[in-house]
Amino acid sequence: MPSTIRVRAISSGDLTEVQALIQHPMDSGFMTDAQGATIPAHFIQELTFECKDKKVFVADWGPAVSKDPYVKFSFKGAAKGDDLKISWVDNKGATDTITAKIQ
Amino acid sequence: MRVGMLFQSGLIALALALLAQAAPAADAPDPAAEAKAFRDYFVKKFPKVKLDDFVNGPYSMNEDMRKQWQEKEQFPPYEFALEAGKEMFATRFKNGKSYADCFLNGGIGIRQNYPYFDEKEGKVVTLELALNRCRETNGEAPYSYVEDEMASLTAYMAFTSRGRPMDIKIPNDPRALEAYENGKRYFYTRRGQLNFSCASCHVQGPGERIRAEILAPALGIMNALPIYRSEWSGMGTTSRRLITCNSQTRAVPLEPQSDEYRDVEFYLSYMSNGLPISGPGARP
Amino acid sequence: MSNLRNIALAAVLLISRAMPALAASEADFEAAYAAAEAAEKDAGTLRNQWTTTEAELAAAKKAAAAGDFDAAIAAATEAEALAKASIFQATSETERWKDAQIR
Numbered sequence: 167m168p169s170t171i172r173v174r175a176i177s178s179g180d181l182t183e184v185q186a187l188i189q190h191p192m193d194s195g196f197m198t199d200a201q202g203a204t205i206p207a208h209f210i211q212e213l214t215f216e217c218k219d220k221k222v223f224v225a226d227w228g229p230a231v232s233k234d235p236y237v238k239f240s241f242k243g244a245a246k247g248d249d250l251k252i253s254w255v256d257n258k259g260a261t262d263t264i265t266a267k268i269q
Numbered sequence: 270m271r272v273g274m275l276f277q278s279g280l281i282a283l284a285l286a287l288l289a290q291a292a293p294a295a296d297a298p299d300p301a302a303e304a305k306a307f308r309d310y311f312v313k314k315f316p317k318v319k320l321d322d323f324v325n326g327p328y329s330m331n332e333d334m335r336k337q338w339q340e341k342e343q344f345p346p347y348e349f350a351l352e353a354g355k356e357m358f359a360t361r362f363k364n365g366k367s368y369a370d371c372f373l374n375g376g377i378g379i380r381q382n383y384p385y386f387d388e389k390e391g392k393v394v395t396l397e398l399a400l401n402r403c404r405e406t407n408g409e410a411p412y413s414y415v416e417d418e419m420a421s422l423t424a425y426m427a428f429t430s431r432g433r434p435m436d437i438k439i440p441n442d443p444r445a446l447e448a449y450e451n452g453k454r455y456f457y458t459r460r461g462q463l464n465f466s467c468a469s470c471h472v473q474g475p476g477e478r479i480r481a482e483i484l485a486p487a488l489g490i491m492n493a494l495p496i497y498r499s500e501w502s503g504m505g506t507t508s509r510r511l512i513t514c515n516s517q518t519r520a521v522p523l524e525p526q527s528d529e530y531r532d533v534e535f536y537l538s539y540m541s542n543g544l545p546i547s548g549p550g551a552r553p
Numbered sequence: 554m555s556n557l558r559n560i561a562l563a564a565v566l567l568i569s570r571a572m573p574a575l576a577a578s579e580a581d582f583e584a585a586y587a588a589a590e591a592a593e594k595d596a597g598t599l600r601n602q603w604t605t606t607e608a609e610l611a612a613a614k615k616a617a618a619a620g621d622f623d624a625a626i627a628a629a630t631e632a633e634a635l636a637k638a639s640i641f642q643a644t645s646e647t648e649r650w651k652d653a654q655i656r
Contacts, residue, residue: 233502457650521602
């Protein structure tokens with residue numbers, strides 16, 4: 167099954183800029199469907215970016231984050247060729263993970 | 270004496286020429302002239318905007334929005350829909366045929382030719398309509414015109430045509446001209462309790478705000494469709510956009526692919542001939 | 554004793570007076586709703602109905618179902634006015650649209 171995570175990490179000098187797009191419904195649990203039934207909450211609770219066994223970015227998410235979230239951030243201390251591991255866990259206990267090389 | 274007569278006949282000729290100009294030609298519309306007038310209006314109103322840039326809608330009208338959009342285009346929100354569309358397009362029907370069998374060039378790089386006037390049927394055929402007809406001809410159930418599947422499919426087809434100039438033809442057929450006229454009339458007619466026409470926002474108001482949104486110019490507006498809207502958290506079809514525009518003016522929307530919608534798509538696309546396809550687009 | 558009888562008589566008279574008024578209300582509603590519906594149907598033929606007209610018609614029906622015929626008649630009357638306004642809009646726009654055309 168294809169990964170839900172798209173990532174691009176580009177190193178420039180000391181800084182690595184990371185962009186990630188994650189495919190996830192991010193249902194808040196407050197919306198109703200056409201028949202009026204509540205769509206159950208289904209959202210990512212924790213999103214983690216790790217590099218060289220260190221967590222460089224951790225996000226604690228809730229129902230306010232919209233569908234297919236996009237994240238962008240920069241961090242120091244990595245270089246081209248290093249591995250960047252991204253993983254998420256949602257409120258149903260589902261997970262996904264991907265490792266990408268920093269370019 | 271001869272000079273006098275020459276002078277007199279000259280005067281008569283001049284009078285006749287003036288009369289001929291004063292009397293308007295028969296009410297046949299001149300789409301090419303109207304398209305030029307349409308383009309000139311927007312070019313004059315926005316002298317700093319390059320002609321091709323009008324297809325980027327609000328981003329051609331507002332620098333701050335453009336910056337945000339360009340950043341997002343590095344990692345576009347419509348990536349998932351586009352991939353889904355590509356996969357759907359390549360998947361064969363149960364009878365072994367595929368979408369490629371229904372379209373010229375296997376359906377790749379042809380979006381700019383839609384909608385077209387079908388002289389056999391005597392009506393405008395849009396890309397969405399053609400796709401569903403392809404499905405039905407091959408024993409498959411048609412897709413909803415306002416849901417994800419049709420949006421993904423048309424997104425992929427638009428993507429294969431990115432950069433190609435819109436190329437809508439009006440055949441020399443009175444029914445085609447009538448469809449063009451109907452589309453034009455629909456575009457300029459006020460509707461809904463809020464009494465807006467398409468032109469109210471997209472001719473009078475491009476660059477202005479409607480609540481929190483920046484309005485797009487009508488020139489090139491079809492070129493970006495289908496669009497991923499942040500508001501929809503997903504990709505939406507041309508049908509969906511027309512329908513929601515209607516309900517936003519408190520007009521009861523028509524059925525998807527109604528004659529009116531097909532004709533207005535025909536008219537607006539023709540008005541944008543020569544401008545590049547920019548779809549699938551991303552909008553707020 | 555005769556007082557009680559008078560009161561009873563008065564009560565019967567009042568009730569019998571009130572009954573015809575109630576029945577008229579329902580009939581009045583039916584008439585008002587029919588008129589509104591007919592106007593909305595004409596607007597439909599002109600392909601120019603308003604969402605607010607539809608909402609008022611629905612509100613009228615809902616009020617009538619709850620027995621509140623005053624509110625139902627008010628909503629139906631409003632719906633008819635809206636429908637007629639939408640018809641006026643459609644008919645006047647058949648010529649007016651030309652004024653807006655880019656030339």
